[in-house]
Amino acid sequence: MAAPAPILRMSGIGKQFPGVKALDGVDFRLLPGEVHALMGENGAGKSTLIKVLTGVYDIDAGEIELEGRPVAFSSPLAAQQAGISTVYQEVNLCTNLSVAENIFIGREPRRLGRIQWKAMRRRAEEILARLDLDIDVSAPLSSYSLALQQMVAIARAVDIDAKVLILDEPTSSLDAGEVAQLFTVMRRLKEQGIAILFVSHFLDQIYEISDRMTILRNGTLVGEYLTSELSQVELIGKMIGRELADLEKLEERPPAGEGAPLVQAEELGRTGAIQPFTLTIHEGEVVGLAGLLGSGRTEIARLLFGADHAGTGSLKIDGEQVSLRTPRSAVARKLAFCSENRRAEGLIPDLTVRENLILALQASRGWTRPIPRRKQDELVDKYIAALNIRPANPDQLIKNLSGGNQQKVLLARWLILEPRLLILDEPTRGIDVGAKTEIQRLVAELSDGGMAVLFISAELEEVLRLSHKVGVLRDRKLVAQMDNEGLTTDTLTETIASGARS
């Protein structure tokens, strides 16, 4: 196949961090007018490759050519000026500035050094209009949702004269409609001959949008393939180096034994967060919550855990009326909550794995009753082994672990407390397939052992695979609750879409 000359070519790239070889002899090329997916588990070297390309890191070996000329960028700014723009997974904008400024800052329209505010607002509106967005561009970015902030980031990247656009997991905080919008924009850019490097954990999205993919594993190149010629099963096999059997095995779930009602929410609600809902969770039951981002999934979890105060309704635990003012009182009632936002609401980055693990237990005992060292060792060793946390060194700082292993430590933090209800908000988001499977299996085992689990996930398959009962949310309202018998993703999608009152 006669391909056009690549606009970007990286060859023999090597990058070493203290103790880790992040990249080793990786080749990569981007053709103009293609969407090229960069695939690999967490820790495969995707982020490092991108950061090397955009000048965040130096390279230790290899070379980079842009349009046939060797380049080495000293900073993201230099890369941007050369035509390589990046939109990162986390929204990297300044939320205190207005939308228009976020699109234009650093290259504002000026006359005699004076910023032309009116022209800037007008042009910002035009750019956003091309993305089908009609918002007040003079409002601060912080007044908009994460999804919208993400779209603004893309608008900024697109408007810079980009030859190469790098989208590093841009879709992880977008709902289906927004993803479709993004893809429309991506296709349009493709037609203009821009090369797009796309990273996403959602395989369906990869297959929908990408033309070609490069697969990395453990910092080395596995190969480059045309998307149309590689099946999903083959892809996963190449990414994780083992077969899909693990994922399949979970398909059969024993039906939930009808336990006693553990948590009963009656018309519980909070203005602006979630409309009053009624939900009962039984012992040993896995209740899944499905819905788009921002539909109120997380808000339900936070209310049940006392992280936010409920405005209306009542909550019963074991049939007894309770009022959860703080997470602390929820923990005392043997509830546990693993937040979706690991970095902001889970990890204490400067503490060790051990300290992160025992934190909730220590908190529940209060500071006057320390956990004896021997007991700590016992617990920590047990959970590191049980959850297969790597590296198995309790005195490692948790910030040095991969996302999947951090998530396991956070899970262990709660499992130590032997909670009766475990609330998991997107526990598998942004972690690699292997860790994902392990966490899913763990959830199944826990519920078999009698623990109730409230499982929130954006991936409908995952919800269906694990749950006994599924609650569907739409526009901050719990619209349906269905037993998971013969339920399919299609039914769920339809319920979410229609907001059916079934």
Place this chain on the structure above:
Amino acid sequence: MTSIAGLRDLRRRTVPPKYIPVLVTAGLFLAMFVAGGIRYENFATGQIILNVFIDNAFLLVVAVGMTFVILTGGIDLSVGSVVALATMLSASLLKDGWPAYAVMALVLVIGAVLGLAMGAIIHYFEIQPFIVTLAGMFLARGLCYTISTESIPIENPTFTDIAQTRINLGGDLSVSPSAVIAVVVVLIAAYVLHYTRLGRNVYATGGSEQSALLMGLPVARTKIAVYTISGFCSALGGLLFAFYSLSGYGLSAVGMELDAIAAVVIGGTLLTGGSGFLLGTVLGVLVLGLIQTIISFEGTLSSWWTRIFIGLLLFVFILLQRVFSGGSRRRTP
């Protein structure tokens, strides 16, 4: 197209509260002025406000520099010492017979260079601004004492002329050249903050330094620039202070960094950076000045009441800002 409708729904539901702190400060300033006018005779005159400008011109200039630094999320503890150093340098150089304008230029350059050095250390060696400017504070104060531990009078005719000149504004109103300089500094600074890239980069850096870096903004240049500006403003404030006091003394302006920070905070600028206006700082300085005026009008109050009153006011303002901006603030990640 439900998603687009959904996005529209997410349009801001409340007016962004960015102007509220400034409005509150303005309101309280007015209230104090009116209350003073009712309580004391000869208080509610234009000259009282002009006097506040005249007596606090140096503080205003210093607070302008501090505003730049605080907007980037930093802090500059060295300003008071740099003010003292500027008065000391001016006084001793003038005594040695240097021409007045050469002294002024030299002092301004030294202040800017000091700020530049601190900014460079803060940025390139990644040491907290608090500590670096603390070292700068010790350094400048120490330099004062090595020049002299005594107060040096200034007798240079240019300086004394400037000190005695009053510019008539018509009516019975007049201001000092220092006050005019301070107002010009404020206007220039407001223009820079609002209409130039440097100014917008200051806000961006204060909002999120990491994001600013990834957006390709010159964070290093911005951070170093704000400390340079602050150093320059402190030196200029020092010159104005020298005009005001006509002497150089190593112990002058002790604690002025606190007054400058207090003025900026009362003016509604967040110490975490990224939010605030220069107008707020001006109002903050005016409020501090008006407190002193009121206490002097009261006559029976001892001087330490000024401090207690400023502390109390800080508390009230901070609390008010918390009430107004706290509710709408996102849970910051």
Place this chain on the structure above:
Amino acid sequence: MSRILKHRLFWPLVILVALLALNLIFTDNFFKIQMKEGHLYGSLIDIVRFGAPLILVSLGMTLVIATSGIDLSVGSVVAIAGALACLRISGLSDQNSVGGVLGAVGLALVLSVVLGAWNGFLVAGIGIQPIIATLILMVAGRGLAQLITDGQITTVNSSPYKLIGGGYWLTLPFGIIIVAVVLALTAFLTRRLALGLLIESVGGNAEASRLAGISARGVLMTVYAFCGLCAGIAGLMISSNVSSADGNNAGLWIELDAILAVVIGGTPLSGGRFSLSGTVLGALIIQTLTTTIYSIGVPPETTLLFKALVVTIVCLIQSPAFRTKVFHRRRRPMTARPAAEEKVRVSA
């Protein structure tokens, strides 16, 4: 060897030893400790004795900074505690009555704790940034201290009160014993009990700590109140040593010295991990510096210059960015990146 070099107390220790060694050159018998009339004397003893208030304030400050806070008001609390104690004692009919002095001391300490708790309330209860919250008391506190003493320097003549800052007990200056007790108590609370873990957790990530069931509010209140207490004790020591209370100058700038001591000791201002022994080292460095300047005959006015110099050197040496940029560039260009990597990882 490299592990010793990387230990976070290595550089502070080197500086302290270097400073002490410098003294040895200029002062004969610098390290000599003598027994006179049942009391220990010597330059080393003096350093610890005069440094005692700073060590105390720094200990409280360490815990506050570990919660990613800061307490600017300690200097004011020092002044207030001294002022109140002296006021009460000067009002006693018998200034040498132990009971009366104990009452005055107790009252001053209770007020210090209340002032600390007030800071804690502003920070934890209302949610004001610590630097602003404590700025309030810093500004108002000196006014309060002068209000208590009515702007005068209150002098007392009380031998039981003199003991706190100027007396001896069991051959040692009483101040050193107080410091030892407070240090032991702090170490016990934080390291033997679990207060340290909770403080580091709240300082590392307050929201995550709340969701893990930690009562961040309680931890913060405890820490600020403790910091107030430490400052109060230091205030009593300072005023007892000179048998008077000066609302204007007592403890002036001690907050800056204390913050400096904490930072020199390796506790980052951003909170999280803290080191009590590091803080004690830091405070000793600052005190030794002052002593050194006197002993080598440099005019005392320039103390501040030297302080600036030492602050800069210590902070530069401790800054990973400085170390990689200056020491490693030529030898190993490729590994000169971990600092940058660190920076990115924090945000990623």
